[in-house]
Amino acid sequence: MRIGEIAKRSDCDVETVRFYEREGLLDVPAREANGYRRYSEMHLVQLNFIRHCRSLGMGLADVRTLRSFQANPELACDEINQLIDGQIARIHQQVESLRLLERQLHMLRDTCHANQKISECGIIRNLTQAAEGEGCSCHPFGKPN
Template identity: 40%
Template sequence: MLIKIGELATRTGATVETIRYYEKEELLPEPTRSQGNYRLYNAAHLERLQFVLHCRTLDMTLDEVRTLLQYRDKPDENCGEVNVLLDEHIDAVETRIEELVQLKRHLLALRQQCATEAPAKSCGILHALADNSCHK
């Protein structure tokens, strides 16, 4: 199976630009080229791209994905570091959730600054944003 980049994009749901970017970041190996200089991808490219995309849907950084790929490429190595990486990622997600909860509180407090429709010049939300009172 050899497919062009457009077909790889269609099969994975990735954009052509994303595929090229992952190649540049060396998350995907360089594909072979056709006589017309088109990139040609094989089943291994498809599988690897699906792995990368799945990791990205879990909000993993490119460095985290790169580390996971290194272990995936060496299946006989101990995966203890994979566990550590995932534990650290879970901690980062928990921190982000806490930050988002705080953000929601700020937005709710801001929303309470203007209960009814009024001329923009008397909008409590706009005034609070201007004087930063929603953070007090």
């Protein structure tokens, strides 16, 4: 199949397929006489594997690692477990900080309900006061990373 078809069948962009090839994640395909890429079913499996890992939030470096593990089936799978555990920890961490963020935003939002002038807007006042180090009426803000 050609690049347009494999892209459609794996639900991603044509440019993304070429990008994965450049990155060494997807095997280099054969070429037709006119220079067009010619993909096999194996490429489709590879591409779906990559997209699946990406949908689990893994970075391309992790995908590369998993693919090399696949290529060496005699190795022990401790490293795979570690990789997945690391991924779980990262995601958990992200969830926690985003939930905190969500609560902070709700509190901020509650400081302004009515349609009033900006000079009286609780949100702007809140954000500005925090910036002036005068504390904040709705919560103790965290520092950016």
